[in-house]
Amino acid sequence: MVYTVGEMAKLLGVAASTLRYYDKEGLLPFVERSSGGIRMFRESDIEWLQVIGCMKKAGMSIKDIRQYIEMALQGGDTIDLRLAMFQRQQEVLKQQMAELQHTMEMVDYKCWYYETAKEAGTVDAPQKMELAEVPERFRKIRQELRTAPGTAATM
Amino acid sequence: MVYTVGEMAKLLGVAASTLRYYDKEGLLPFVERSSGGIRMFRESDIEWLQVIGCMKKAGMSIKDIRQYIEMALQGGDTIDLRLAMFQRQQEVLKQQMAELQHTMEMVDYKCWYYETAKEAGTVDAPQKMELAEVPERFRKIRQELRTAPGTAATM
DNA sequence: CTAGAACTTAGAGTTAACTTCAAGTCAAGG
């Protein structure tokens, strides 16, 4: 079974123009063409596309992804490089996860803040509350919000 | 203690031009000016800036953040709206977390894949391995990678 | 009082990742 660019796009839930763009950027060198020049995606190309989607979700740029694809097609002696690339990506994701966790804590705190404000009818209730009255799990984040960060970038 | 835009930028680890840009976009209406027109960030503005940073990390656009800021400055009768906004953001973050989790699984799989390839000296080892030989925790993701997705967008 | 560093603004430039357009080509059904 082969697919045209439009069919594959529908299958993956992306625009056909996106796949053409990826091809132009060198992300799809494995896609073959008909005698007339039309892209013919094979069943096995789906795995490539899924991996590309995964890397994009991990925050990698088109350029970085192209490097990986080139290595993968080049073959055997780049196994170490590819392994290293995914291991680095693992670290990046761990970092992202920690950051997301932290962002969640902030949002949880803000939800508590406005729930408390809603009950009291004014934001003064949570805003002026003594730290000791604030639920324990929000104390750290509240302190953090109200002071400048240490070294790490916040915005 | 008050800060100029450059001092505050350094404190937060961002470019001064970014803070000016945010101001231009209406994100910093609370920042006062000296008689000569120079921005004077107050200690208490740090919390605003931290919240902006948090919302940006949660993937909100400048435009959406401005809406929140406007509501917050407008005062009391928008508490419900602000609560709803953060509750929606909570859902968005849960979604992001699930996606990140999934991306991590893919990367973990790829690490295993290339570790196995490295040991064997060829990608054929993991590539052609029977599903039953694949460590149990990678089976699902391997299957998934090799087939078209259901309804959800993958890329 | 003055030099110079840091501030101000409007507006132009940058970058990534698409997205659209125009003009033309391919392929399947009737």
Place this chain on the structure above:
DNA sequence: CCTTGACTTGAAGTTAACTCTAAGTTCTAG
């Protein structure tokens, strides 16, 4: 054979979020 819908390309346009530039102003130290 012809129509028609989907495909092709290069190139231009879009969007968000900055980032830089230029011309001018403010503040602080000497």
